[in-house]
Amino acid sequence: MHDPSRRQFLTSLGAAALVPSLPRALFPAVARPFVPRGVIVRTITAGVALERLSDRATVERTLAVLARAKRRFEGEGYEVQTTRITLPPLVASLDVGRLRTALDDLRALDGLCAASGTMLGLGPVLLADRADLDLAPWAAELVRSTKTTSFSSVIASPAGGIHSNGVRAAAAITRAVADARPTGMGSFQYAAAANVPSGTPFFPVGWHEGPTSLAVGLxxxxxxxxxxxxxxxxxxxxxxxxxxxxxxxxxxxxxxxxxxxxxxxxxxxxxxxxxxxxxxxxxxxxxxxxxxxxxxxxxxxxxxxxxxxxxxxxxxxxxxxxxxxxxxxxxxxxxxxxxxxxxxxxxxxxxxxxxxxxxxxxxxxxxxxxxxxxxxxxxxxxxxxxxxxxxxxxxxxxxxxxxxxxxxxxxxxxxxxxxxx
Incomplete structure (x- = not known):
């Protein structure tokens, strides 16, 4: 699915930030002839078993993992468009007051990822079937204050069917993120998600659960x-x-x-x-x-x-x-x-x-x-x-x-x- 923020993210960082010039000595050994590939790696996505939004050390270690994986793919002849990190839906468990304070942690993680040329996916900020209209202005502020961050909210699930109240919240968020920037480009950072499983490497719906993992989108x-x-x-x-x-x-x-x-x-x-x-x-x-x-x-x-x-x-x-x-x-x-x-x-x-x-x-x-x-x-x-x-x-x-x-x-x-x- 479009990678919402991928477009503006690539533009904001510039091609050089995403495709650094690396000496061939850094590439892993290639057992077979080096030839161009028929597919492009759109994303190498690491799902991180993060427990706290303030845990920057774990994110830093994951950025190093992604850098190594990217070099490995490039050493095998693949063009790698982006690297990404997905998180568990930690934001979905926060009340209104903690949502406001969480913005500082999210800005810090966003800056950390941006500095490494990596995109960040928060996953669903709303899991339950409730019309949490406080999320809309919060989402607009998140969009205005981050460069690489994408997120979603749940409108249907295998266990709960259609989340009617969640649909109402999603409509409010859609409007809020569109109005967050004069160009409307904030729309790229959010999607309403129905039955989307964990482990999805594409944004903005990608989210994670379980042990830290590595997935690929093409x-x-x-x-x-x-x-x-x-x-x-x-x-x-x-x-x-x-x-x-x-x-x-x-x-x-x-x-x-x-x-x-x-x-x-x-x-x-x-x-x-x-x-x-x-x-x-x-x-x-x-x-x-x-x-x-x-x-x-x-x-x-x-x-x-x-x-x-x-x-x-x-x-x-x-x-x-x-x-x-x-x-x-x-x-x-x-x-x-x-x-x-x-x-x-x-x-x-x-x-x-x-x-x-x-x-x-x-x-x-x-x-x-x-x-x-x-x-x-x-x-x-x-x-x-x-x-x-x-x-x-x-x-x-x-x-x-x-x-x-x-x-x-x-x-x-x-x-x-x-x-x-």
Whole structure:
């Protein structure tokens, strides 16, 4: 799912901060020829067994672990986009008074992570089914005062079903984080989460429980595009994609398990979701398969096929391991939205066979809170009915109405139009 803060985080730190120049002597020995890989490592995520938000020493040790894991992957020929830390949902146990004092600890952890070029995920700040409206202004302050930090709140769970009060709280938080910055970019740091399991390496919904672990999230759209080019038969596409993706993910798993073993950590698995980036568009891969523009007839079955293959790869999977359709982060999706070929409800339909839900959907800045609440409730209902992990990250564009053009001064976000809520 979009990594909310990843966009602004990469921009704020600059490429040099995230991809330091390291002497080859620091890389671990490579037993096989050094060759470029077919997938990009979107994130190496360490889930940390933190007990107190004031425990900076544990976070510092984990940052060192991530640095070693990153060098190992780079030594094996992989490009590593980001490193991340996820925490247990410690914030969810705090009352209003302790929430305010926790901001100081969170700012300190955020600064610690930012200095190392690492992103921080707090996990759910609300677990219980209650309309905790005090969280909305607190969330806005968190967004304003941090650079790398993402978080979520629960709107549905396997045990509790739909959290109706939690949905109301999520709508209030969605509005608050959108208004926290004049550009609306605070929306990237929060999502409402339904049935999202621990161990998810992608943000903003990633969270942790249990012993400290290491997991990986990928950018693998190039593998899909290669498999689908020149193929319009469903079964041939499946036959071509499955072995290609299996080969790539097994190599990633080999490196990841070695990295975890070297630091005596639990290996958490791979989120096999083919996250898009730049010209590597999931919308383009789908169009290569269907032979039609994204949103036209055939899109749903293509989404279903890709999801089936993603979930069938014989490696340890974690997180969504499904199909991401982030409108603002995908070149082709942004273009097709501008052409009016699909809308929010089409994306909700595709979510029935995909893996993420509604991700970075540009909506009018003045969208009523009641409408936001109904959208979130629809996703919660879908997640409960289908027993799957989904999330909602809406991007409320300040000062814009339905059909207005949206432009970003960020090469990782694509121009499109505001969609109807």
């Amino acid at each position: 950018e693998s759209v190039a593998v899909l595009r290669e498999a689908f080019t020149g193929v319009h038969d469903r079964e041939e596409a499946r036959r071509r994609l499955t072995p290609r993706l299996t080969s790539e993910l097994r190599e990633v798993e080999r490196v990841a398990t070695d990295a975890a073993r070297a630091d005596r950590l639990r290996y958490g698995g791979i989120d096999s979701s083919p996250a898009p980036l730049g010209d590597d568009s999931i919308g383009g891969a789908i169009e290569a398969l269907t032979g039609a523009p994204f949103g036209e007839a055939g899109t749903l079955q293509a989404c279903a096929l890709i999801t089936d293959v993603i979930k069938s790869v014989p490696v340890a999977l974690c997180g969504y391991s499904g199909l991401m359709l982030p409108v603002l982060e995908d070149k082709v999706l942004a273009t097709r939205a501008r052409e009016g070929r699909f809308g929010l409800r089409d994306l909700l339909l595709f979510s029935s066979v995909c893996g993420t839900g509604l991700d970075v959907i540009p909506l009018p800045g003045d969208t009523p809170s009641t409408t936001i609440e109904r959208i979130i409730l629809d996703v919660a209902a879908q997640a409960v009915k289908l027993k799957k992990a989904l999330s909602v990250r809406l991007f409320l564009v300040p000062g814009k109405s339905v059909g207005d053009a949206v432009h970003f001064d960020d090469p990782r976000l694509f121009d499109t139009v505001v969609m109807r809520a």
